[in-house]
Amino acid sequence: MPQAPFEAQPDELTAHRLFVRVQHDTIRQKLQGLTDEQATSRPTASDFCMLTLAKHAAFCERRWLRQVGRLDMTGYWPPRDPGEEGRVDPGDTVESILALLDEVGAATEEILSGPVDLDAIDDIGLNARWILFHVIEELARHAGHADLLRESIDGTVGV
Amino acid sequence: MDQLTDLRAFLRNQRDGLVALLDDLTFEQATSAPTASDLSLFAIVKHCAFVERRWVRGAIGGQRIPGIVPPENRDQEFRADPGEDLDWLRRFYAQVVGDNDVVLDGIDPDAASTRQGMTNRAVLLHLLEEVSQHRGQADIIREAIDGRKDSE
Numbered sequence: 001m002p003q004a005p006f007e008a009q010p011d012e013l014t015a016h017r018l019f020v021r022v023q024h025d026t027i028r029q030k031l032q033g034l035t036d037e038q039a040t041s042r043p044t045a046s047d048f049c050m051l052t053l054a055k056h057a058a059f060c061e062r063r064w065l066r067q068v069g070r071l072d073m074t075g076y077w078p079p080r081d082p083g084e085e086g087r088v089d090p091g092d093t094v095e096s097i098l099a100l101l102d103e104v105g106a107a108t109e110e111i112l113s114g115p116v117d118l119d120a121i122d123d124i125g126l127n128a129r130w131i132l133f134h135v136i137e138e139l140a141r142h143a144g145h146a147d148l149l150r151e152s153i154d155g156t157v158g159v
Numbered sequence: 160m161d162q163l164t165d166l167r168a169f170l171r172n173q174r175d176g177l178v179a180l181l182d183d184l185t186f187e188q189a190t191s192a193p194t195a196s197d198l199s200l201f202a203i204v205k206h207c208a209f210v211e212r213r214w215v216r217g218a219i220g221g222q223r224i225p226g227i228v229p230p231e232n233r234d235q236e237f238r239a240d241p242g243e244d245l246d247w248l249r250r251f252y253a254q255v256v257g258d259n260d261v262v263l264d265g266i267d268p269d270a271a272s273t274r275q276g277m278t279n280r281a282v283l284l285h286l287l288e289e290v291s292q293h294r295g296q297a298d299i300i301r302e303a304i305d306g307r308k309d310s311e
Contacts, residue, residue: 012268012280015284019281019284019285019288023288023292043195045303045306133166136287136288137169137288137291138291140288140291141173141294143292144294144296144297145299146295147196148194148195148295148296149299151196152195152196155195
């Protein structure tokens with residue numbers, strides 16, 4: 001079951017940062033410990049394997065957080081190669097996707113260490129608060145997918 | 160519009176998407192556990208209704224409800240008791256949401272909840288993540304039942 005972060009949340013931005021991190025870490029933990037063969041198997045009726053689920057989640061987090069940070073979106077959105085995040089490419093391994101998650105997670109922490117104006121409307125008509133709600137719901141939903149994929153692979157339940 | 164309007168809309172959207180995963184299923188399908196998990200769609204939806212009630216009325220509203228806040232029997236959240244069919248489940252969840260809305264209207268997002276270290280906003284963020292995560296589990300279960308994908 002999801003665990004709320006019980007660290008202190010002195011302000012709204014800190015709360016968002018902690019909740020994004022909890023979901024990010026959940027997905028990472030669901031991938032960690034699998035062999036490449038397990039991570040690329042499709043153990044349920046879904047098209048997802050753990051590797052592409054985690055890769056897709058990392059790409060989503062990265063592009064939305066770049067938008068929050070008002071960073072250059074060239075190649076990130078629209079994506080340079082739209083199929084990439086749903087595909088196991090040569091060189092994609094559990095180790096490489098864990099490294100990607102760590103890189104994305106570090107960038108998220110840096111961006112959400114601020115300053116971020118949660119109310120300011122950006123160039124696509126959204127404010128950072130809306131984007132961060134969306135990132136939390138999207139990562140959490142994928143964490144739910146990961147729960148059942150991982151349990152189907154090796155019986156691991158919870159995190 | 161207060162800051163919680165958007166957050167409550169996100170929560171409602173995830174909840175509605177979760178409950179819609181029951182559409183066009185029989186009771187037998189909805190209570191089946193077709194994956195490696197023990198969970199059924201019925202169990203997930205009923206549990207989420209209990210979770211939302213517990214957090215909003217307990218942690219935000221500061222209410223004590225005998226048997227519910229604090230919970231006495233969590234097993235009942237994951238099973239269909241006699242008389243509980245899919246219509247009951249939808250009505251039950253709608254009632255929980257209606258009761259919760261009374262507690263949530265007009266609250267201060269930054270005020271402390273009764274849950275240590277958590278503001279009212281943090282409680283709602285936690286509900287967003289929990290309902291979304293359960294919806295993800297439910298996506299996989301629904302696809303295992305009849306192949307339906309919710310690609311939203």
